[in-house]
Amino acid sequence: MNKNKASLGYDFIKGFIQENPTFSLAVGMCPTLAVTTSLVNGFWMGVAVIFVLTFSNVFVSLLRKVIPDEIRIPVFIILIATPVVIVELVMKAYMPAMYNILGIFVPLIVVNCIIFHRAEAFAYRNPVLNSAMDALGSGMAFTLNLMLIGGIREFLGTGQIAFGSAVFPKVPLFEPAAVMLTPPGGFITLGALMALLNIAVARASKRKKSESQVG
Amino acid sequence: MEVLGIILAGVLINNFVFMQYLGLCPFLGVSKDLNMATGMSGAVIFVITVASTVTAALEQYVLKPLELEYLRTIVYILVIASFVQLVEIFMKKTLPGLYQALGIYLPLITTNCAVLGAAMLNVTKSYGVVLSTLSGFAGAVGWSLAIIIFAGIRERWKLMDIPATLDGFPLALISTGLMSLAFLGFSGLFANLVK
Numbered sequence: 001m002n003k004n005k006a007s008l009g010y011d012f013i014k015g016f017i018q019e020n021p022t023f024s025l026a027v028g029m030c031p032t033l034a035v036t037t038s039l040v041n042g043f044w045m046g047v048a049v050i051f052v053l054t055f056s057n058v059f060v061s062l063l064r065k066v067i068p069d070e071i072r073i074p075v076f077i078i079l080i081a082t083p084v085v086i087v088e089l090v091m092k093a094y095m096p097a098m099y100n101i102l103g104i105f106v107p108l109i110v111v112n113c114i115i116f117h118r119a120e121a122f123a124y125r126n127p128v129l130n131s132a133m134d135a136l137g138s139g140m141a142f143t144l145n146l147m148l149i150g151g152i153r154e155f156l157g158t159g160q161i162a163f164g165s166a167v168f169p170k171v172p173l174f175e176p177a178a179v180m181l182t183p184p185g186g187f188i189t190l191g192a193l194m195a196l197l198n199i200a201v202a203r204a205s206k207r208k209k210s211e212s213q214v215g
Numbered sequence: 216m217e218v219l220g221i222i223l224a225g226v227l228i229n230n231f232v233f234m235q236y237l238g239l240c241p242f243l244g245v246s247k248d249l250n251m252a253t254g255m256s257g258a259v260i261f262v263i264t265v266a267s268t269v270t271a272a273l274e275q276y277v278l279k280p281l282e283l284e285y286l287r288t289i290v291y292i293l294v295i296a297s298f299v300q301l302v303e304i305f306m307k308k309t310l311p312g313l314y315q316a317l318g319i320y321l322p323l324i325t326t327n328c329a330v331l332g333a334a335m336l337n338v339t340k341s342y343g344v345v346l347s348t349l350s351g352f353a354g355a356v357g358w359s360l361a362i363i364i365f366a367g368i369r370e371r372w373k374l375m376d377i378p379a380t381l382d383g384f385p386l387a388l389i390s391t392g393l394m395s396l397a398f399l400g401f402s403g404l405f406a407n408l409v410k
Contacts, residue, residue, distance in 0.1 A: 026243070026384055027240065029236075029239040029240055029243065030236050030237060030238070030239045030240070030328050030332075031236075033236045033239065034235070034236035073296070074293070074296060074297070077292055077293065077296055078289070078293070081288055081289040081292050081293075082289070084288055085285065085286070085288050085289055088285075088288065089285060103339075104332055104335040104336060104339065107287070107288040107291075107331070107335055108328050108331060108332055108335070110288055110292050110331065111292065111327070111328045111330075111331050112328070113240055179396075182399060183233060183234055183235075183236065183392075183395045183399070184233075184392045184393070184395040184396040184399060185392070186236070186392075187388050187389065187391045187392030187395055188388070188389055188392035188393075190388050191384070191385045191386070191387070191388030191389035191391075191392060192385070192389070194384050194385040194388065195380050195381050195385035195389075198379070198380040198381075198385065199380045202379070202380065
């Protein structure tokens, strides 16, 4: 029981670090760059992905003993497309403005590699609860990544960050560069973030090494 | 003139990779060598063109008359996935040479968001079957142009001394960003032709 609990926690946590969708697996690049012109857009895209991912992972896991191996890909596609249509209809009805901003990237969640990757690599082989935790972990990590990239781009591009009615005020003497909101800004932001992460990882492993040499 | 506008928009102005963020996974994944990039381009042009025709026909003759537009996403992705499977089986039997060249890329194309993206863009612009085919083809050519240029750039990295922190994805993304900056220069050109 205890062991099972520990592995549930691990399945949730691993999405944030070892199997971080953006920074270590580099999947789902298209929405990661396309919708991150602001923090709020990133947030809602992330919420949509969390819903779709949890739905598909749970159902793939529930049906994993029934689905024949040869036709699993088409079955996955249906299990992924169904929640995507639900998200599309709900968003269109209740948040039409956000639906228009995210545009074709809402239906394109269907072909988001993160969801396929989790279904194939995890949910098809693991029990339901673990799959649900895996989906929540990966989905939340993806949302955080989108919010981080969106926040950076929004701040550099407009000089402020707006979330709902709360707006971080403009910083004096800071001249925003609108290019950060265009596609080149997205590519360069993500590239720079990944390079910074590499530096951090390299430093951490170096420190570990020197510590172990001293000890 | 509309035809010219669609071609210019697809290849340069609204380039799938640089302006619309479509098909980035294969763009970053299979651009390590020029031959692979060319092979993938062939497969992508073929699949996107035919998928655009089929989905546009379905939209016009099935989904719209029956008022089933809300099922678009499911219908499109199933059609694209089964079409890719069909092409694979057909090519294996009849064109083994071409299959050898493109075979490994075909399954990858199902999850290439450029295919579904092209079909979805055609719907939002409400093109008919003919214009959808053309727009899909132009977009795919633009994607191929991007990946072939990028593969050429990446091949030169082998000769260069790259800092370890930038090696791989960071440098790929930053290079793409710089190329995208160049393509940004096309936006606004031929404004009367391109809608």
